[in-house]
Structure formats: C-alpha cells, structure tokens
Amino acid sequence: MSQDPSNALDTVIGGATSKTVNASEALQTAQRHEQEGDRLAAIEALRSAASSSDEAAFRLAYHLDLVGEEDEAVSLYEELVRRQSRPSINVLLNLAVILEDRGDINGAERCLRQILDTDPNHERARLYMLDVRSSKDMYYDEEQARDMAKRNALLDTPVTDFELSVRARNCLKKMQIRTLGDLLKVSEAELLSYKNFGETSLVEINQMLSSKGLRLGQSLQNHYSRVRQEIYDEIKGRASEAVLNKSITQMDLSVRARKALQLLGVQTVGDLATRTEAELMGVKNFGATSLDEVREVLQSHNLELRTLD
The missing domain is CATH 1.10.150.20 (5' to 3' exonuclease, C-terminal subdomain)
Incomplete structure (x- = not known):
C-alpha cells in the first residue's frame, strides 16, 4: 500500500529544492547529534533552520517536548498547522498528545478531527479519539459534579440571609424571589418595573450578588x-x-x-x-x-x- 504523503512530514513539505542549503546542513548536523545522543546540541542545530524548514521545526518541537519545553513545542506545532496547506498527520498527532496531557481536551479533539476529516480510517487517530473523548467525559463529569454541588449550595441560599432594606426584602418576597438562584432568572428591567422597587433597592441587590460573583439575569445569559x-x-x-x-x-x-x-x-x-x-x-x-x-x-x-x- 502506498504511503499517504501527509504521514511523512518531508513529503508534505515538498522536495529538497524547497530547502535552503543552511536548512539542509542544520538538519544533517542535528541528525548527527541525535545519533550521538546529544539532544540539546540537536535542538540548537534545529533552531537555526526552524523558520525556513518545516521538517526542522517539526523535529525541534519533538525534541523540545522530550526535554520538558512543552510551551515552545506547542507553539511550533501550532505554527506548522497554520502554515501548511494540509497539516502533517504526525504534527497533528503530536500536538494532540501534548494538549490532552495538559488538559486541553477540546484542543486535542480538534487536532484529531482534522486528521479524521481527511482520513476517516486512520487507525491511530481513531483510537486516540476514543481515548480523548473518554477523558473528556470523565474530566467533565468530575468537574461538573464538584462545580454543580458548590453552585447549587450557593444558589439555594435564601435572600433573607443577607442584609437588605425592608423595602427591598418586601419587594422580593412579593415577587416570590426567595433565593439567589431566583435572582439570576430576572433582569434589572424586570425588578425596576415592580411597584416600589427603585434604584436604591437595585443597588443593594447588585452589591449582594456581586459579593458572591453573581449578577442579575445571569442564568438567562x-x-x-x-x-x-x-x-x-x-x-x-x-x-x-x-x-x-x-x-x-x-x-x-x-x-x-x-x-x-x-x-x-x-x-x-x-x-x-x-x-x-x-x-x-x-x-x-x-x-x-x-x-x-x-x-x-x-x-x-x-x-x-x-x-x-
């Protein structure tokens, strides 16, 4: 079976004619350092050619990830995705791995989707997509459960627990607004339209909600x-x-x-x-x-x- 050009970074980029002499020399130097086990020297050699050679940028990103320089590796991979008309599958896979490890599940899923949109049967991408989606579900389930418990406890807090003027308290009672959660379902305009509810009462309510990181009409938005x-x-x-x-x-x-x-x-x-x-x-x-x-x-x-x- 013939190899998909997008699987091999050098064939996606073009032939040797697209590379400058300096880039070619830098790649050869880097390869020699790699064979000698000197990763840091290989990184320095690749840096000089990363801007002019996609292959150098790819290998540089790969080595940077291995030495713990994730931020720079991600920047290089993302730059390769932007500057290639058809991003290399290896670039997208490597980027997806780092993003998933960093908790950016959506970012990892986007990379894998780019692969599967053009090659739906790509085995590694399909398997990794299953893992990413599983992690996504697990991550969101745990996070949402914790956040929901905290949020529900806050929103169930009675407005009577706060220091409000008699007028504001009576207006909220007549409007059947009993909890902080109820306040998030009404807008300022709705409160001001109620009889005897004025700007002073509105300021009180806004200050109370602001102290809890909330605002009127938040649920609507x-x-x-x-x-x-x-x-x-x-x-x-x-x-x-x-x-x-x-x-x-x-x-x-x-x-x-x-x-x-x-x-x-x-x-x-x-x-x-x-x-x-x-x-x-x-x-x-x-x-x-x-x-x-x-x-x-x-x-x-x-x-x-x-x-x-």
Missing part, C-alpha cells in the same frame, strides 16, 4: 455564553491566539461601530467572530455601514460572523 464558547473553540483552528485576542480598539472601525460592540461586551476579534449579524443589528445605531466594517475586519483575518444553523 448562560445559554448564549456556552454557544459562543463552542464557536470560539471551533475558530481557534483558523486563526492564531494573537489574532483572536486582538482588541477591538486596534481594529479599523468607526466610533459608532466600536461603541456598539462595546455595548455588546465584545472586546476582541475572537469575541466578535462568535456573534451573529442579528445580534449586531439589534444594537441601537448599528446599521448596514457598521456591519460592512465588521465583516471586512473579520475577513482580513480569515474569519466571519457566526451563522445560525
């Missing part, structure tokens, strides 16, 4: 936050962390568009790519011109607004 996080995880494969973390203040946007994004709580390019056109158009004074600006900014980074299925 959690669903949308989860959706945005899932979308954010997906777009990580299309743009670097530097791009996704770029502040909207650095974008070429009009004052009107920038203010509208701030009202939505959008702070970075990554945040923006998780929003839909409908969400943006729902903000006051955000029109078609502002929408075009946003689209152009995202397109310049190979991104786009989220679309609803």
Whole structure:
C-alpha cells in the first residue's frame, strides 16, 4: 500500500529544492547529534533552520517536548498547522498528545478531527479519539459534579440571609424571589418595573450578588455564553491566539461601530467572530455601514460572523 504523503512530514513539505542549503546542513548536523545522543546540541542545530524548514521545526518541537519545553513545542506545532496547506498527520498527532496531557481536551479533539476529516480510517487517530473523548467525559463529569454541588449550595441560599432594606426584602418576597438562584432568572428591567422597587433597592441587590460573583439575569445569559464558547473553540483552528485576542480598539472601525460592540461586551476579534449579524443589528445605531466594517475586519483575518444553523 502506498504511503499517504501527509504521514511523512518531508513529503508534505515538498522536495529538497524547497530547502535552503543552511536548512539542509542544520538538519544533517542535528541528525548527527541525535545519533550521538546529544539532544540539546540537536535542538540548537534545529533552531537555526526552524523558520525556513518545516521538517526542522517539526523535529525541534519533538525534541523540545522530550526535554520538558512543552510551551515552545506547542507553539511550533501550532505554527506548522497554520502554515501548511494540509497539516502533517504526525504534527497533528503530536500536538494532540501534548494538549490532552495538559488538559486541553477540546484542543486535542480538534487536532484529531482534522486528521479524521481527511482520513476517516486512520487507525491511530481513531483510537486516540476514543481515548480523548473518554477523558473528556470523565474530566467533565468530575468537574461538573464538584462545580454543580458548590453552585447549587450557593444558589439555594435564601435572600433573607443577607442584609437588605425592608423595602427591598418586601419587594422580593412579593415577587416570590426567595433565593439567589431566583435572582439570576430576572433582569434589572424586570425588578425596576415592580411597584416600589427603585434604584436604591437595585443597588443593594447588585452589591449582594456581586459579593458572591453573581449578577442579575445571569442564568438567562448562560445559554448564549456556552454557544459562543463552542464557536470560539471551533475558530481557534483558523486563526492564531494573537489574532483572536486582538482588541477591538486596534481594529479599523468607526466610533459608532466600536461603541456598539462595546455595548455588546465584545472586546476582541475572537469575541466578535462568535456573534451573529442579528445580534449586531439589534444594537441601537448599528446599521448596514457598521456591519460592512465588521465583516471586512473579520475577513482580513480569515474569519466571519457566526451563522445560525
């Protein structure tokens, strides 16, 4: 059976003609050090060629991982994924292993999915995907159980346990709001619309919730936050962390568009790519011109607004 080119890093990259003489020499030097068992010397040799040779970058990342330099290894693997039109299977597998070990289960799953999307029968990727998903389920089950127990205990706390004015306490009682969890299901507007519930009472409630790391209407927003996080995880494969973390203040946007994004709580390019056109158009004074600006900014980074299925 013929070998899949994506399994061999050197064939994915191209022939020897694509490598500079210096890169070729560095690879030979590194190989000699590897044979002598001098890993650190091999690393130094590979560093000089990593920027011009994908093979050197791959081998450098591999050795760095073995000597405990995971952060640099991950950066190199991620850079290889971005700069190769069809990322090497070995790059994706190695990156998946490190990410899974570091607890980034979603990242590991993304790497394996890239392999299986092009080669559904790749045995190692399929087996490792089963392990990753098993770890994912186990990790989330344990974490969620602990977090849920703590959260439920907090949300079940009666509002009468807190120092509130008589007016605020009576209003909450009449509205049948008995616990902190109940408060997370109502918005500021709903509270202020209730008779005798004014700004002073609202300040009391907000301070009480803030002391516990909570806020009014939080439960209403959690669903949308989860959706945005899932979308954010997906777009990580299309743009670097530097791009996704770029502040909207650095974008070429009009004052009107920038203010509208701030009202939505959008702070970075990554945040923006998780929003839909409908969400943006729902903000006051955000029109078609502002929408075009946003689209152009995202397109310049190979991104786009989220679309609803």
